[in-house]
Amino acid sequence: MKISKWKIAAFLTPCILLFSLVFVIPMLIIIVTSFFDWKAGGIFNFVGLNNYINAFTADKRMHQAIINTLIWVALQATIHVSLGTLIAYLLSMKVKGWKVFRTIYMIPNVISSSVLAVILVNVFRAKGGLVNGIITKITGTTFTKNWFFDSDSAFITVTLTWLIYTGLIVIIALAGFMSVPEEIIDAARIDGASDAKLLFRIKLPLIRTVLGTCVILAATSKLTEFELIYLTTGGGPGDMTINLPLYLYKTSMIDNNYGYASMMSVVLVLFGVICVFLIHRIFRMNEADI
Amino acid sequence: MKKALLFVLCFVMALGAFAAVQAQDVVEINVPTMRIGINSSAEWFAERSAAFNAEYGDRIKVNIEEIAGDQNLVDKIKVLYSANSLPSAFDLGGYNVIDMMKDQLVDLTPYIDEETRANASDICWEVNTRDGKILGMPFTRQVIGYFYNKEHFAAAGIEKPAETWEEFFEDCEKLKAAGFTPLSMDTADSGWVTSLMLGAMIGGTDEGEVWMNTALPTDYNTEAFIDAATKIQYMFQNYTTPDAIGGAYEHAAANFFIEETSMIANGPWMVSDFYDTTMVDEDFADKIGVAMYPGAVMYNSGKIGWQVGAKDPKELEAAITYVKFMTSVESQLKMLEMTGDTPAADVASDNVYPLVNETTALTENAKHSINDFQSLWYANVVDEISVQYPLLAQGTITPEEFAQALTDTAQKN
Numbered sequence: 001m002k003i004s005k006w007k008i009a010a011f012l013t014p015c016i017l018l019f020s021l022v023f024v025i026p027m028l029i030i031i032v033t034s035f036f037d038w039k040a041g042g043i044f045n046f047v048g049l050n051n052y053i054n055a056f057t058a059d060k061r062m063h064q065a066i067i068n069t070l071i072w073v074a075l076q077a078t079i080h081v082s083l084g085t086l087i088a089y090l091l092s093m094k095v096k097g098w099k100v101f102r103t104i105y106m107i108p109n110v111i112s113s114s115v116l117a118v119i120l121v122n123v124f125r126a127k128g129g130l131v132n133g134i135i136t137k138i139t140g141t142t143f144t145k146n147w148f149f150d151s152d153s154a155f156i157t158v159t160l161t162w163l164i165y166t167g168l169i170v171i172i173a174l175a176g177f178m179s180v181p182e183e184i185i186d187a188a189r190i191d192g193a194s195d196a197k198l199l200f201r202i203k204l205p206l207i208r209t210v211l212g213t214c215v216i217l218a219a220t221s222k223l224t225e226f227e228l229i230y231l232t233t234g235g236g237p238g239d240m241t242i243n244l245p246l247y248l249y250k251t252s253m254i255d256n257n258y259g260y261a262s263m264m265s266v267v268l269v270l271f272g273v274i275c276v277f278l279i280h281r282i283f284r285m286n287e288a289d290i
Numbered sequence: 291m292k293k294a295l296l297f298v299l300c301f302v303m304a305l306g307a308f309a310a311v312q313a314q315d316v317v318e319i320n321v322p323t324m325r326i327g328i329n330s331s332a333e334w335f336a337e338r339s340a341a342f343n344a345e346y347g348d349r350i351k352v353n354i355e356e357i358a359g360d361q362n363l364v365d366k367i368k369v370l371y372s373a374n375s376l377p378s379a380f381d382l383g384g385y386n387v388i389d390m391m392k393d394q395l396v397d398l399t400p401y402i403d404e405e406t407r408a409n410a411s412d413i414c415w416e417v418n419t420r421d422g423k424i425l426g427m428p429f430t431r432q433v434i435g436y437f438y439n440k441e442h443f444a445a446a447g448i449e450k451p452a453e454t455w456e457e458f459f460e461d462c463e464k465l466k467a468a469g470f471t472p473l474s475m476d477t478a479d480s481g482w483v484t485s486l487m488l489g490a491m492i493g494g495t496d497e498g499e500v501w502m503n504t505a506l507p508t509d510y511n512t513e514a515f516i517d518a519a520t521k522i523q524y525m526f527q528n529y530t531t532p533d534a535i536g537g538a539y540e541h542a543a544a545n546f547f548i549e550e551t552s553m554i555a556n557g558p559w560m561v562s563d564f565y566d567t568t569m570v571d572e573d574f575a576d577k578i579g580v581a582m583y584p585g586a587v588m589y590n591s592g593k594i595g596w597q598v599g600a601k602d603p604k605e606l607e608a609a610i611t612y613v614k615f616m617t618s619v620e621s622q623l624k625m626l627e628m629t630g631d632t633p634a635a636d637v638a639s640d641n642v643y644p645l646v647n648e649t650t651a652l653t654e655n656a657k658h659s660i661n662d663f664q665s666l667w668y669a670n671v672v673d674e675i676s677v678q679y680p681l682l683a684q685g686t687i688t689p690e691e692f693a694q695a696l697t698d699t700a701q702k703n
Contacts (some may be wrong), residue, residue, distance in 0.1 A: 040372060040390050126532035149477075149536035149680045233536070234478065237680030238687070253365045255670045255702060256390065258372065 027269070030262045038259035051263035062264075064239040065247040068155075069223065072243065073275065075163060077219040084169025084218075085211065089199060091170065092177035102170065109167035117231035120161050124148055148233050151240060158241045161228050162221075169214045176210030177203060212283030216276055223272050244268050315349070317608040319378035319600065322355040324363040330559050331383075334628045342615050350608045360385065361479070364669070367391075376599025378609040381616075384432065384593040386665050388418070388425050389506060396598040397423040401610050409619055410592075410634035417592030417665070426595040428634040429617035430625060432662055434486060434557040434589035435652050437645075441577045442470045442552040451581035455491065455521065458584045462529045465552050473525055474542035474554040475534040477679035480672045483542045484522060484534075484679065485663050486555035486589070491518035493660035494585030502660035503591070506668055506703075510696040519682065519689035526683035535680045547574070557589070558630040558649040565643065580649050586657035592634070594665060667700070674699040 034052075037045045055062045087105065091098045108116055123130045124147035135143040147157040180203050188202050204211070226245040229235060235242035235250070244264060252261035280286070325335035339354065355377075357363045364385050370376050371391050388395065402424055407415070410428040418426035438451060443461075446468035452458035462472040475484045491514075493502040498514045501507065526534060531551060533541050543563070546554040547570045554560075564575040582588050596613040600606040615621065622633035630646040638647065653659065664672055678695050681687040687695070 040368065042393065126535070128533075144532035146532060146535050151681070151684055151686050234676060236477075236677050237535075237684070238677060250670075250673065253368060254673045256368060256372070257702070 030265045033259055034262040034266045036259045036262075038257075038262070040256035040258075047259070051260050052267075055260075055263060055267070061239050061242065061247060065242045065244045066267075068241065069243040069271070072159065072222040072225065073219045073271075075159060076222045077215045077279070080163050080166055080218050081169055081211065081214050083164065084166030084214065085173045085204075087166060088170045088173035088177055089203075091174050102174070105170060106167035108165040113227035114231055116161070117228050120228075121148070121232055124157055149237050151237055154233055154237055154240045158229060158233055161232060162225070169218060172210060172214050172217075173207065176207035179210075180206050208283055209285050209287075212279055212285045215283065216279050219275050219279065220272055223268060223275065244271075316351050317349065317604045318351045318353055319605055319608045319612060320353045320355065321379050321612070322357050322363060322366060322377050323380070324357050324360050324383065326356045327358055330562070331625065331629045331631065334625050337624065337628070338616055338621055342612065346611060346615070350611060352612060370599075376597075378600040378605055379596055379598050379613050379616075381429075381596040382594065384430070384662075384665055385669075386505075386594050387669075388420060388594060388597065390669075391597075391599075392420050392423075392425055394599060395425045396600065396606060396609075397425065398427055398598060398610070398613075399424045401614075402427075406614060408635070409617060409622070410595075411636055414592035414595070414634040417661070418595055426597045427613050427617045428592055428595035429622050430593050430595075431632040431634050432557070432589050432591045432593045432665065433632040433650055433653055434555065434662065435580050435582050435649055436486075436490075436553055436555040437546070437560070437578050437580050438553045439470075439546075439549060439551075439577055440579045442468070442549070443579075446470065446552075451579070452584050453586070455494070455584045459521075459524075462525075466529065471531050471545070471551045472529040472553060474546045474551040475526060475530040476537045476539055476542040477535055477683065478538040478676055480664060480675050481679045482539045482664075483555050484526075485675060487525070487583075488518050488522050489589070489660060489663055490555070490583035490585075490587045491521055493587045493658050494583070496658075499587075499658040499660055503666070505666050506700075507666070508668075508697065508700040508703075510693040510700070511690075512693075516689045516693050519692045523682050523685070523689055523692075526679075527685070535683045544569075549574075549577075555583075558632060558646040561630045561643045561645045561649075562628075564645070575643070575645070578645065580645055580652065582652050582656055586655065588653050588656035588659055589662050590653040590656060590659035591661035591665070595634070668703050670702060671696050671700045 035048055037047045091102055126144050126146035132143045132145060147153050188198055224245060225243060229241055229243060229246050233241045235246045248261050248264040251257050323335060325331045357366055360383055364382055367380060367387060371394060376394050414428035414431060418424055418428050442465060446464040448461050448464055452461050465472040489502055492498045531545050542554060545551045563569055564578055596617055598609045598613060600609040619635050619637060622635055623637060623639055625631045626633050626639050627641050632650055674696055678692050682692045
């Protein structure tokens with residue numbers, strides 16, 4: 001059946017209009033205002049690239065926010081996805097109780113970030129925190145490390161609030177492992193492939209695009225991370241755990257410097273686009289194997 | 291049958307038209323508030339709202355938007371301001387947005403008659419006035435000293451609260467030697483408790499008093515400020531609990547309530563908690579005393595009050611009526627009795643906890659009266675304190691660097 005172009009256009013128009021209204025137009029506004037000195041109190045002056053130049057040359061907090069964001073993106077795209085894939089692989093062997101483990105492991109991903117943040121704040125509290133309590137029990141001496149606010153532990157503690165919770169990656173990668181055709185596995189076994197060879201030569205290459213999707217989801221999640229940092233350290237101590245979304249929020253809502261915040265939004269969107277483009281290239285996402 | 295249906299239809303339509311006419315007479319105003327849930331003045335707000343509805347409900351409908359958390363409300367108001375759509379009326383518990391929003395706030399001067407003016411002392415009106423225009427209607431005053439545990443003091447051999455900062459630190463040593471943690475401190479949410487101590491240290495001289503009463507300071511590189519920051523750093527490192535760094539007011543208060551710490555800086559609105567046996571032991575309130583800061587310093591100032599953003603004349607009239615009601619002497623007395631917050635008017639009540647009146651009485655002997663940082667400093671500086679305090683506490687930055695960081699932040703405005 002041939003559908004006329006008019007009908008296709010008619011069905012697509014509402015969607016395109018809605019998309020333009022809630023995404024394209026605001027995005028254009030953000031791009032335009034990023035070239036303005038726009039602050040509360042009616043200040044609105046064109047400043048060209050000044051916001052961008054200031055951000056990349058003089059603003060130390062911006063530099064720290066970019067560095068932290070990129071480190072977290074990299075960690076999430078590598079360690080987080082690797083860990084999730086490893087667990088998914090182990091689960092795909094269907095050892096006893098794998099379904100229960102899969103469900104339990106998913107819990108941190110299905111509760112709200114604010115609840116998770118409150119739990120973790122209490123886990124890592126200096127006084128009465130679970131971690132310090134365990135260390136105190138083991139060593140026999142009172143241990144009161146302030147995990148979230150000591151300069152030497154703040155970054156790693158914040159990182160731990162998401163790095164090890166790979167439930168979403170596990171679910172996606174597990175589906176990928178399960179979708180590898182049994183005939184291919186059987187054929188490889190007949191040819192004498194070991195479990196390790198099966199994994200690295202057959203299964204992982206075959207779920208390459210699935211893993212690419214996992215990496216995109218994981219990496220971009222750190223470009224938008226806000227709640228867990230805001231609710232645990234607020235970006236501190238100092239600027240040690242600040243990232244771009246949090247700095248953007250502070251610039252907009254506390255400094256009321258909307259032009260500068262728009263510039264950060266543009267930078268963040270660019271990072272996202274570059275990130276997705278690179279991952280697409282690395283994982284050859286447009287070439288299907290299965 | 292048809293006739294009956296027609297009759298019912300006509301009746302319903304007439305009823306609808308009548309209701310619509312009636313509804314037109316009722317003016318609606320929008321009032322966002324953070325005085326809900328566990329907020330110490332939630333009960334007061336609910337009682338006053340009910341009283342307002344009983345008196346004006348046939349003419350004015352108040353649409354209350356409940357927003358949990360002071361900072362969330364402040365953020366919401368800023369967003370509304372940037373969209374040029376401030377709510378009909380709002381108060382932010384003393385948080386200063388007047389300087390930022392003075393171009394959109396209604397000048398209340400024409401609505402302040404003699405009777406209304408008598409509802410607050412001159413100092414309260416001054417805090418709410420910019421360029422001769424009254425932009426906020428005051429209803430409470432800021433009176434803050436610090437509370438101390440008399441039992442701890444007695445056990446440590448301290449006879450009375452310190453009169454100088456040297457004595458204060460000696461007392462801290464005595465408390466520490468007696469096995470108590472001397473101070474409740476915090477760093478989160480602008481480090482309210484800690485910053486009160488910081489301000490009191492700065493305000494201990496005539497020059498410091500002037501500085502602490504200066505709106506929107508942009509230079510923190512003063513000798514008094516750096517000296518105070520040095521003392522605060524020492525306090526963090528020697529006299530407080532491990533959870534002070536990163537902790538919020540709630541943690542500081544909890545440490546005082548469970549008698550782990552001996553002193554906490556805060557205002558009389560905290561007193562009602564001293565009697566709340568869900569938080570403290572039954573005889574806790576009897577153990578608590580209140581004092582001026584060393585150098586006879588007290589926070590004693592006006593506080594930013596209710597502001598009006600209504601634009602439509604009818605809405606504006608209704609908003610003024612509402613704000614006048616919420617700031618009336620009756621409302622202030624209710625506030626005093628229900629929360630311990632000091633009225634803007636020169637009124638007192640016997641129906642309050644003794645510590646509340648004792649706190650207010652201390653102002654009479656204060657040599658230096660100062661305003662608090664949240665009312666006077668730029669919002670981004672108030673936020674920056676929380677960022678920098680942990681570094682100062684750990685010695686990662688010096689007091690000079692702390693002062694410079696706040697200066698840099700203030701100069702972004």
